[in-house]
Amino acid sequence: MNQRFDNVDRDTFRPALALPRSVYVHVPFCRHRCGYCNFSVVAGRDYLVDRFLNAIETEIGWLDRQFEIDTLFLGGGTPSHLSPANLERLMAAIRARFSLADNAEVTAECNPNDLDEATASALAAIGVNRVSLGVQSLDAAKLASLERDHTADDVHRAVERARSFATSVSVDLIFAAPGETRDAWQVDLDAALRLQTDHVSAYELTYEKGTQFWNRLNAEAITEADEDTQADMYTHAIERLNDAGLAQYEISSFAKEGHRCRHNEVYWNGRPYFAFGPSAARFVDGVREMNHLSTMKYFKQVEAGERPIDFREQLSPEPAARERLAIALRHVDGVECESFERETGFSVAQLLGKHGPSWQQDGLLVMDDRVRLTSAGRMIYNHISSLIERAVA
Amino acid sequence: MARTPTENIRNFCIIAHIDHGKSTLADRLLEHTGTITTREMQDQVLDDMELERQRGITIKARAVAMPVKVNGKTYELNLIDTPGHVDFQYEVSRSLMCCEGALLLADAFQGVEAQTVATGYAAIEHDLNIIPVINKIDLQYQRADEVAREMEQSLGVDADECVRVSAKSGINIDQLLEAIIDRIPAPTGDDKAALQAMVFDSHYDEFRGAITYVRIMEGTVKKGDKVQFMRSGTTHEVVELGQFRPQQTPCGALFPGQVGYLVCNIKSLEQVNCGDTITTVSKPASEPLPGYHEPKRMVYCGLYPSDGQDFKELREALGKLAINDPSFEFIPESSDALGFGFRCGFLGMLHMEVVQQRLEQESDVDLVQTAPNVTYEVITKRGETLEIHRPQEVPDSGEIEEFRQPIVRVNLIQPEEYVGAVIKLCQERRGIQQNTEYLSATRVMLSYDLPLAEVIYDMHDRLKSATRGYGTMDYDVLGYFPADLVRMDILVNGNRVDALSVICHRGDADRRGRAVVKKLKEEINQHMFEVAVQAAIGSRVIARETVRAQRKNVTAKCYGGDISRKRKLLQKQKAGKKRMKSVGNVDIPQKAFMAILDTGESNKK
Numbered sequence: 001m002n003q004r005f006d007n008v009d010r011d012t013f014r015p016a017l018a019l020p021r022s023v024y025v026h027v028p029f030c031r032h033r034c035g036y037c038n039f040s041v042v043a044g045r046d047y048l049v050d051r052f053l054n055a056i057e058t059e060i061g062w063l064d065r066q067f068e069i070d071t072l073f074l075g076g077g078t079p080s081h082l083s084p085a086n087l088e089r090l091m092a093a094i095r096a097r098f099s100l101a102d103n104a105e106v107t108a109e110c111n112p113n114d115l116d117e118a119t120a121s122a123l124a125a126i127g128v129n130r131v132s133l134g135v136q137s138l139d140a141a142k143l144a145s146l147e148r149d150h151t152a153d154d155v156h157r158a159v160e161r162a163r164s165f166a167t168s169v170s171v172d173l174i175f176a177a178p179g180e181t182r183d184a185w186q187v188d189l190d191a192a193l194r195l196q197t198d199h200v201s202a203y204e205l206t207y208e209k210g211t212q213f214w215n216r217l218n219a220e221a222i223t224e225a226d227e228d229t230q231a232d233m234y235t236h237a238i239e240r241l242n243d244a245g246l247a248q249y250e251i252s253s254f255a256k257e258g259h260r261c262r263h264n265e266v267y268w269n270g271r272p273y274f275a276f277g278p279s280a281a282r283f284v285d286g287v288r289e290m291n292h293l294s295t296m297k298y299f300k301q302v303e304a305g306e307r308p309i310d311f312r313e314q315l316s317p318e319p320a321a322r323e324r325l326a327i328a329l330r331h332v333d334g335v336e337c338e339s340f341e342r343e344t345g346f347s348v349a350q351l352l353g354k355h356g357p358s359w360q361q362d363g364l365l366v367m368d369d370r371v372r373l374t375s376a377g378r379m380i381y382n383h384i385s386s387l388i389e390r391a392v393a
Numbered sequence: 394m395a396r397t398p399t400e401n402i403r404n405f406c407i408i409a410h411i412d413h414g415k416s417t418l419a420d421r422l423l424e425h426t427g428t429i430t431t432r433e434m435q436d437q438v439l440d441d442m443e444l445e446r447q448r449g450i451t452i453k454a455r456a457v458a459m460p461v462k463v464n465g466k467t468y469e470l471n472l473i474d475t476p477g478h479v480d481f482q483y484e485v486s487r488s489l490m491c492c493e494g495a496l497l498l499a500d501a502f503q504g505v506e507a508q509t510v511a512t513g514y515a516a517i518e519h520d521l522n523i524i525p526v527i528n529k530i531d532l533q534y535q536r537a538d539e540v541a542r543e544m545e546q547s548l549g550v551d552a553d554e555c556v557r558v559s560a561k562s563g564i565n566i567d568q569l570l571e572a573i574i575d576r577i578p579a580p581t582g583d584d585k586a587a588l589q590a591m592v593f594d595s596h597y598d599e600f601r602g603a604i605t606y607v608r609i610m611e612g613t614v615k616k617g618d619k620v621q622f623m624r625s626g627t628t629h630e631v632v633e634l635g636q637f638r639p640q641q642t643p644c645g646a647l648f649p650g651q652v653g654y655l656v657c658n659i660k661s662l663e664q665v666n667c668g669d670t671i672t673t674v675s676k677p678a679s680e681p682l683p684g685y686h687e688p689k690r691m692v693y694c695g696l697y698p699s700d701g702q703d704f705k706e707l708r709e710a711l712g713k714l715a716i717n718d719p720s721f722e723f724i725p726e727s728s729d730a731l732g733f734g735f736r737c738g739f740l741g742m743l744h745m746e747v748v749q750q751r752l753e754q755e756s757d758v759d760l761v762q763t764a765p766n767v768t769y770e771v772i773t774k775r776g777e778t779l780e781i782h783r784p785q786e787v788p789d790s791g792e793i794e795e796f797r798q799p800i801v802r803v804n805l806i807q808p809e810e811y812v813g814a815v816i817k818l819c820q821e822r823r824g825i826q827q828n829t830e831y832l833s834a835t836r837v838m839l840s841y842d843l844p845l846a847e848v849i850y851d852m853h854d855r856l857k858s859a860t861r862g863y864g865t866m867d868y869d870v871l872g873y874f875p876a877d878l879v880r881m882d883i884l885v886n887g888n889r890v891d892a893l894s895v896i897c898h899r900g901d902a903d904r905r906g907r908a909v910v911k912k913l914k915e916e917i918n919q920h921m922f923e924v925a926v927q928a929a930i931g932s933r934v935i936a937r938e939t940v941r942a943q944r945k946n947v948t949a950k951c952y953g954g955d956i957s958r959k960r961k962l963l964q965k966q967k968a969g970k971k972r973m974k975s976v977g978n979v980d981i982p983q984k985a986f987m988a989i990l991d992t993g994e995s996n997k998k
Contacts, residue, residue, distance in 0.1 A: 267956065273953060313960055323956075
């Protein structure tokens with residue numbers, strides 16, 4: 001079952017084919033599932049933690065050698081839901097194959113409620129230096145509607161505690177929740193800014209298929225904010241965060257100087273990454289793979305000695321280049337044209353085709369030595385990316 | 394096979410509403426005459442096409458000869474099956490020409506229905522002797538006495554003459570056989586006269602070519618005869634002839650009054666026209682039998698392959714279908730919006746549905762269908778008469794002297810309490826009331842003249858919902874009459890979308906235009922620019938809606954897993970072949986092309 005890495009011709013000009021220097025580990029445990037969440041999560045079944053750690057040890061153990069990495073991201077679910085002992089065991093499993101480079105970024109997603117003294121010490125002890133807090137809101141009514149189980153006070157305490165050991169603290173926020181007004185969002189955002197974190201991720205609420213919110217939306221028990229409200233809220237967030245020194249660097253990501261999430265930038269820059277755990281997605285040797293979404297199915301396959309893969313795709317060069325370009329345009333800095341062509345074999349102008357000049361003319365896209373979207377372009381990112389990818393889809 | 398004397402032949406058909414038990418009764422007759430044994434009985438022998446079974450209707454006529462011995466004499470009963478739907482009115486009339494009598498069958502609970510009345514009248518017009526038959530008398534809730542009075546009231550038959558049977562349980566079938574022999578006159582005809590054989594149906598056999606169904610009116614036809622189809626003018630040799638018993642049973646000759654089939658090595662049904670007259674080349678009849686006309690297609694629609702590459706496949710599939718169904722026609726057409734396809738003509742809506750279903754079942758073609766329309770007539774200022782098969786063919790209003798549409802006489806039968814709702818329905822559709830008649834204390838027949846265009850699309854569904862399913866309807870084409878009609882065009886960002894044009898009454902245009910553009914607004918996705926959807930008559934815009942430009946379209950999250958999920962979705966979509974048609978630079982979903990009709994009609998509520 002060993003995974004070998006000596007059969008690929010490593011080309012320094014093709015970073016996607018380089019050895020990954022990033023790792024994602026999915027910890028599927030949560031106290032309960034929130035109504036908007038469609039992640040791979042097992043809520044209230046902590047007796048599965050041992051089985052999970054066994055599976056992670058097995059899956060990581062299949063790598064046939066040791067790698068050095070720059071970024072590690074513990075996501076979920078809620079990694080902070082694990083006990084200190086289990087956090088140690090998880091990190092030991094990772095360290096069995098991965099060593100952290102100097103200055104490595106180690107992120108853990110945490111629930112504000114979980115961050116007690118003991119958990120904070122454990123996270124610090126295993127080397128976590130970046131904390132991403134699932135705050136979502138500081139407004140009591142909105143928190144209740146999102147089915148979050150923490151309060152604004154919990155958030156303040158959690159941020160303090162995170163700052164005690166992490167060099168970078170981030171909060172996730174949700175806007176356009178059911179019934180939320182523009183004014184309410186402005187108040188909520190200001191409250192979040194008073195936390196003075198280094199990084200903010202501001203997400204418009206997405207109604208995902210299979211969630212309670214989705215069902216309620218279809219049953220017309222809740223209504224989605226209209227397009228104008230969503231756009232106004234988003235625009236306000238960009239302006240307000242920029243004013244507060246948190247510059248937008250990706251569609252939903254804002255950071256103070258030096259606090260961008262390096263791990264996430266790996267995704268947007270088309271670089272390779274390992275991933276382990278249920279639903280975890282990896283991009284290794286130009287191949288995209290995703291593990292089974294179902295935690296139980298993931299367990300069973302790993303326990304049977306099989307790789308728990310649900311989806312696998314290797315794109316031919318042009319679609320791969322188009323996807324790479326489309327994803328890069330989420331980043332405010334876009335991508336450097338020359339290196340893009342060298343890496344993919346396709347020039348940006350060639351891939352944009354007739355859209356290139358017209359988007360530039362319409363003020364949606366800027367192209368000099370780099371190609372990037374304007375704020376107007378990012379506003380309709382889906383449209384632009386689908387046209388870039390549609391040409392071959 | 395000894396020849397049955399002409400005076401011992403009885404030719405008849407069964408007229409009945411769907412579900413009233415026509416096929417079951419036919420089966421029982423076959424059994425009681427010993428034509429087929431119970432063991433051989435495949436349920437409902439006469440409806441042998443799978444599609445007919447599925448829909449519980451008889452689409453094509455067939456004929457079966459049943460020898461039977463009664464009081465020591467051998468009779469030959471020929472049951473000619475008639476199609477049970479108005480789309481096939483002409484075929485019905487040809488079948489009736491071949492009979493001397495008809496069994497008018499009504500369900501002992503449901504009573505007389507509109508279809509029975511319409512075909513019943515047609516039978517009376519053809520001077521057939523009518524035997525009223527009430528079926529299902531063993532039903533718990535039968536009301537046979539009332540139904541008998543309804544038959545008397547609606548069709549003028551004598552209630553006392555009703556034969557009461559249960560086809561399912563075989564009650565009184567022998568009594569019915571006696572009635573057929575006693576009350577239906579024998580055919581007449583001179584076997585020495587010049588041959589006149591009426592073609593009333595045909596089907597295509599892959600190995601033997603066209604099988605032509607005939608009733609001998611005058612003269613005799615023998616194996617080896619050189620025969621001529623008088624209307625189509627073609628000459629063939631009879632290589633085989635015989636009768637259906639119910640399997641094809643060859644014989645040496647067919648004599649006056651007999652019903653059977655001819656095999657003449659004909660390679661396509663195109664040459665075998667229902668209603669044609671066959672005579673012999675050596676001693677031709679002086680005149681063909683009366684009443685013939687070419688199949689009249691009343692409904693047209695465009696059929697397009699839903700994937701551009703399937704055009705050839707669609708053509709082959711349509712060609713194959715046309716061999717078996719001469720009343721269906723197709724000619725290539727192209728649409729700016731839909732590309733290359735075919736304009737197809739049908740006898741009516743049912744015929745259209747049947748053809749479409751067969752296409753999808755028998756060949757692997759995915760279809761995009763445009764809204765169906767009836768055939769219109771335009772008299773130009775220069776005095777020409779144009780047949781209009783699609784809205785694009787309507788000339789400029791300046792060139793039109795008169796615009797004509799087909800009008801039908803519709804008979805609607807329903808319980809008294811729904812009369813108000815049905816009258817409202819007919820009035821909304823520009824109907825003109827002709828008659829009201831009480832068939833019994835509780836059932837009323839309304840007659841209306843209505844534009845066919847108002848009837849074909851969904852009148853039947855509406856009637857059913859207005860009457861909780863108790864209403865039935867049927868119609869007869871009266872002919873073409875002038876009307877204030879216009880062509881309404883749909884423009885998307887100023888470009889006319891040809892496949893979306895419709896012909897409608899000027900008085901309805903505003904309302905319909907508004908409904909259509911509103912529906913299209915829902916169907917067309919937001920674009921990066923504003924999309925104007927307009928309805929126009931000539932250059933005058935009568936309705937407008939705007940699809941707003943998209944202000945925001947961005948997914949908040951895109952991390953490792955999201956990228957894979959998106960790819961997975963993309964693969965699924967590719968497999969699902971989602972297609973849009975681009976007009977100018979506006980993408981129009983294919984659904985929109987049919988939505989046109991739904992809206993226009995549903996707003997009439």
